[in-house]
Amino acid sequence: MIEKALIGDKKYYGWVAFLLAVIGVGFIFYLRQLNYGLGMTGLSRDVSWGFYIAQFTFLVGVAASAVMVVLPYYLHNYKAFGKLTILGEFLAIGSVIMCMLFIFVDLGQPFRGANIVLHPTPHSLMFWDMIALGGYLLLNVLISRITLDAERKGIAPPKWIKPFIIISIPWAISIHTVTAFLYSGLAARSFWMTAVLAPRFLASAFASGPAILIIMVMLIRKFTRFDPGKEPIQKLAVIATYAMCVNIFLVLMEVFTVFYSDIPEHLHHFQFLFVGLEGNTTLVPWMWTSVVLAIFAIILLVNPKTRRNESILAVASVAVFVSIWIDKGLGMVVAGFQPSPLGKVTQYWPTWTEFFISMGVYGIGAFLVTIFYKMTLSLRGETGKKEKIEEVAKEANTIAG
């Protein structure tokens, strides 16, 4: 089926070539980082996790969000999502691979990575994160392969795949819970050590995931014959709305607990993010942008009139995605380290190395999602607007010849 991804129109080739270039540049920067060490990043003794791990955290959420499409369809027979489940699963595969790559580029000794498997350590959350992410990847690869294969043959998927699909639902919840546990079990970092971290992760994942799915469906609809109709998009929007409301509610819960109890150790992290601490205000404009975008998005999403307008919905989805990306992908990780255990604030900002390597990893994810989606759409005969007939004819010839 992959061979379907090798044929496309000029725009498709151009997009793939662009992604390969981005990946190539990222790879070159990674070789430099391997040679010199992680000192090529903006990380330091006090801020020892940064952009890479933050992207990992954000993308685990995106990977988990596939469940928001799978659950209604398979557990509640919500037929409108029929065309979207496979896209959600492919997005999950791309996201999980990106997660693993972000961990890999963040390791000081990446070629020793097998040690996590050779010396299993059940008391470490990182061990369970590896199991959860690895298992989720395998599940999604299996499920997407079997269901797409069945679709290609024009038959229903075999019955034995159903238990795997059902398992993937709690498994999706577990990957983001385990990732939250990585942070929320650390007594040393009072910003992260909150019971509400895992629920917050899940809520923001279930808002940002559907948001990106909405944007992608709209984009694909623009460039191909793919059109799932208005209903799935609207349903995704409703899911994102509820999830965003829960997310904002949980943030306000945190704000109350921290500011009312007035404990300096907890306050300092929020001060760093929203007003600056010891003169360091690097993230302050970003965090307020995130807040404004979140409020803006929720106003547009809660109001049915604006939500049903697809152009406005697109804007709101982008706002949701960017707002949550700033929160998880910039703010959350760094704020845990500021101030340090000894009360110091150390400036952190990603370097160009971090930026290009990260773009390379995002490029790999986008590349995978592109070829998977192309494969699916070609299979369904929904690629291209005019070329469809020529393509079908060409395929008929190759099968015959």
Place this chain on the structure above:
Amino acid sequence: MGLDRRKFLTIAGITAATTIGKKVIGDTTDVEPATGLPQETPLVGHRWAMVIDTRKCREKSGCTKCIDACHAAHNVPQFDNPKDEVKWIWKEHYKEAFPQQEHEHIKEGLLEMPAIVMCNHCDNPPCVKVCPTQSTWKRNDGIVMMDMHRCIGCRYCVAACPYGSRSFNWRDPRPFIDKTNPEYPTRTRGVVEKCNFCAERLAQGLPPACVEACEEKALVFGDLEDPESEVRALLRENYAIRRKPSLGTNPEIYYIV
């Protein structure tokens, strides 16, 4: 000839250790010996700890002998960029070492008092809990050890340590080592390192480098499970505090303030 001399010295050393040593070090028979060079006898303990008398340290302000001794013995690099800093032992002020234990009208001079800080070799170490490869673990004698061979450089332990005791090698440390000690390895980029209570010196019957280097004898090292040890005596007679005790890590570095 050489064989006989070595054998003789080994037997003599063990005899000496078990007779004299029992009174000084305590009952060693049921502990796995941390054997060092064949000629020397190791320091053996059940629960190694350190008591730091900050009053003695304060008297010699500007002194960095313990830090210099440790960093020289272990080839710890001196980076010019503070971002890349690697340190096993260093000085903080009371204010930073013991946050939340200060107030407006605190005893004069206490806030600026130097507190020597290093890995606390906690009884309940969070770094050990989170390491995914067991590259750091707690030995039977209480030392939280580091295996630089296995470390994958994920820095989870750095995030988990409430005291900031751990350093990561952000780049190759070798060009930044002043004078290499040929008897101890360096590290390479991508691994985490920290104070190891001089496990290699204990195996040779020597106290930790910082303890030996302090002229004021402000750093006292010993076995908490031995009621006759100097550390136990100091703790019995003086009020000592530990860093961030509310976190439940049970640190084994005690500070007499």
Place this chain on the structure above:
Amino acid sequence: MHDAGKIIGGLIIFLALITSPIWYNLASGKADYTPELKYVTDETQCVMPTEYMKTRHMDLLNDWRNAVVRDGIRIHTSHEGRKFNMSLTNTCMDCHSNKADFCDQCHDYSAVGQPNCWDCHIVPGEVQ
């Protein structure tokens, strides 16, 4: 067969490239070279018998690494009953202090990786 010329031509080029290490070494005379190990110590026996060391010195080093770092056991008793400190730099390199004429002779020749032990463990003579 369609495009027979191109396929056979391509196969020939491929075979030439993939066997290049062999005929290059033959042509340049490098194939005649054999490693010569030099000893600079008066000791006649290593920590284990010579045959064992030739084939399994890496296993020994791994065992030593785990014993010293993880188990706290530092004394190795040789087949002759002699006791040695388990240390790469302080024991092995004490006798074999000529790394370039000993270790590197075989390791460079067979390209069995320059082991990354030396990233951390000090080679005597290469200390500042």
